Amino acid sequence: MTRLIESLDEIATQYDYLFCDLWGCLHNGKAPYPAAVAALQRFRAGGGQVILMTNAPRPAQFVEAQLGRMGVPRDAWDLIVSSGDAAQDAMFAGAVGHKVWAIAPEKDDGFFTDIPGEWKDGPAIERVPLDQAEGIVVTGPFDELTDHPEDYRPQFLLAKTKGLKLLCANPDIVVDLGDRRIYCAGALAELYSAMGGESLYFGKPHPPIYDLARRKMNLRADARILAVGDGIGTDILGAAAEGIDALFVTGGLAADEFGPDVEHPEPAKLDHWLEIEGRNPEYAIGRLR
Structure with missing residues (x-):
């Protein structure tokens, strides 16, 4: 049974790391x-370490810059690991392939142009029209405020007949931008897979992003980790697959x-919903606090 808590402080001493x-x-x-x-x-002040683990399709340095613009203080985390990092690698x-048709808003240009040090001498990635592409890379809809996944069905039909694989830089289906819900790269990859295409994922709930976090933090196999998230099919599913305890933030997507x-x-509503979803996180909280 999922335990409903009022504050992270109630369970903080049981864990050394947060995947938040x-x-x-x-x-x-x-x-x-x-x-x-x-x-x-407070978790960090108590000796814990915070890894911000996000399905953002941008490498960590761009995520950090965005947090700075929002006013998130730097002492709230130790490391950022993004789906963009794992997918970019x-x-x-x-x-x-190296000739790709890129479905990406302008804000994600850094995913293609900011080359990690280990790939500086490797083959370049060339963004080309669909009819010249060896594969597809999706960081998000071209216009996330207006585009719907179905808008891409004609192009995906052509891509499927060519046998192109789709690299999804963000497995999230939707996110809430303020009070507006918008589609993410995961919604496009989901449609492509439903049409018979092959989609590749690197963010939560898939293993690459967790492996990357463990490597960067040099975590032992017995590290005490708590995953915190509002995505039942990403954060909570991924934690279960990794054998990590989870704190479900109910005041997010659901x-x-x-x-x-x-x-x-x-x-009662929480227990019923979790039963329908088939998930049983260790803890739940309205908002992270």
Whole structure:
């Protein structure tokens, strides 16, 4: 049975590391949640380390810059690991070829142009039209405020007939930008797979992002880790697959399921919803605090 808690402090001493999600937990895409920032700062002050683990399709340095613009203080975390880091490594390794049709908004240009040091001398990635491509790379819709996955069906039909693989830099289906819900790269990859194409994933809930975090932090196999997230099919599913305890933040993507008070989910509704979802995280909390 999932234990509903009021504060991270109730369980903090049981863990040495947090794998903490960003969107829906630490911020809403526009501004940070002050109580969540304070919770992470207290965890670190108590000797713990915070790894911000995000399905953002941008490498960590771009995520850090975005957090700075939002006003998230630097003492709230130790390391950032993104789906963009893991997916970018696979792209430069040639997972879908080196001539790619890129579905990406302008803000994600750094995914293609900021070459990691280990790939400086490797084959270049060339962004080409679909009819010249060896594969597809998706960081997000061209226009995340207006595009729908179905808009890409004609191009995906051609890509599937060519046998192209799709590299998905962000497995999330949707996120909430302030009070607006928008589609992510995962929604496009989901459609491509449903059409019979092959999609490759590197963020949560898939192993590469967890492996990358462990390597960067040099974590032992017995490290005491708590995953924090609002994505039942990403954060919570991924934690279960990795054998990591999880704290489900109910006030994120699924907030409408648990009653009118976002800060205090109704236990009966939470238990029923988790049973339907087939997930059993160790803990749940309304908002990270």
